[in-house]
Amino acid sequence: MNILITGASSGIGKQLALDYLATGHDVYACGRNQEKLAALQSELPPTQQNHFHAVVFDVTEREQVQNALSNLEQLDLAILNAGVCEYIDDAKSFDAALVERVFAANFFGVVYCCETLVQHMQSGARIAIVDSMARLFPFTRAEAYGASKAAVHYFASSLRTDLKDHGIAVTTISPGFVETPMTDANDFEMPMRISVAKASIAIQKGLAGGKPHIAFPRIFGWMLAFLHRLPYRWQVGLSSRMRS
Ligand SMILES: NC(=O)c1ccc[n+]([C@@H]2O[C@H](COP(=O)([O-])OP(=O)(O)OC[C@H]3O[C@@H](n4cnc5c(N)ncnc54)[C@H](OP(=O)(O)O)[C@@H]3O)[C@@H](O)[C@H]2O)c1
Incomplete structure (x- = not known):
């Protein structure tokens, strides 16, 4: 298959790139x-190097995205995984520019990629969009990150319906905590954090099975789905306890 992965230079995207190349x-x-x-390519076994194609662009720059994605080989799968995380430390004096930065990468980055990809993809192709389980619960300090992931999940879910008749499938991917440079920067406890290798296996398995939605680790997903259904008062109470 021809597989495009955004955010392939680090964390989940890098592991997916290595695993797909190895197979x-x-x-x-x-x-x-x-x-x-280039460093990633140079570390690959010689047999894999010709199958690695570096594509350099910033997902927040619409024109760069269009130029980069318009002339690729026919893609079978695009995994839109690039993303950033920034927290709001003081809700009383937060900077809207932080929210814009997070949405630029996590929401509009995906929108720009989809805009060009859907024009060029043929029937039978699949777009997979990485959101986060964070979208299910109003975590403290996660106003920007959680909202961007909730927004991109909705965008992807709606797109799934509207691309169905064109034969392009859409999969949403909601990871829990995964060991990557992004979560290495967190200063709080991360329950059930899994290795990037396990995350990659869960994603590959789900995509191979044609799943419309992939969420892992499973038990953490069940816990968040339960929290999501609690009365709002209880959700606020729990979230406040996490803050203190
Ligand atoms: N780790 C977790 O626990 C977790 C949980 C749920 C969801 N996620 C989501 O999974 C995805 C991957 O996260 P990760 O943990 O693997 O993070 P990571 O190690 O920090 O990697 C992020 C990747 O996104 C790329 N990126 C960021 N901004 C970009 C931009 N403007 N244009 C192009 N590429 C950009 C980075 O490329 P550069 O090398 O150019 O910086 C990097 O390759 C993210 O969408 C994240 O929100 C992660």
Whole structure:
């Protein structure tokens, strides 16, 4: 398969790129940093190097996205995984620019990629969009991150319906905590955090099975689905306890 992965220079995207290359696929590995992608390519076994194609662009720049994604080989799968996380430390004096930055990458980055991809993809192709289980619960300090992931989940779910008749499938992916540079920066406890290797296996398995939605780890997903259904007062109470 020809597989495009955004955010392939680090964390979940990097592991997916390595795993798909190791199983004989061609990977269009996207990132902002040419050197990081070149370093990744140089570490691959020689048999895989020709199957690695670096694609350099910033997902927040619509024109760059269009130029980068318009002339690729026919893609079978695009995994839109690039994202950022920033927390709001003081809700009483937060900076809206932080929210804009997070939405630029996590929401509009996906929208820009989809805009170009859907024009070029043929029937039978699949777009997979990485959101987060954070979208299910009003976590403290996660106003920007959680909202961007809830928004992109809705966008993807709606797109799934509207691309169905064109034969393009859409999968949403909601990870719990995964060991990556993004979560290494967190200063709080992360229950049931799993390795990036396990995350990659769960994603590959779900995509191979044609699942419309992939969520892992399963028990953490059940817990958050339960919290999501609690009365709002209880959700606020629990979230406040996490803050203190
Ligand atoms: N780790 C978790 O626990 C977890 C949980 C739920 C959801 N997620 C989601 O999973 C995805 C991957 O996260 P991760 O943990 O693997 O994070 P990560 O290690 O920080 O990797 C993020 C990737 O996104 C790329 N990226 C960020 N901003 C970009 C931009 N403007 N244009 C192009 N590429 C950009 C980065 O590329 P550069 O090298 O150019 O910076 C990097 O490759 C994210 O969408 C994240 O929200 C992660």
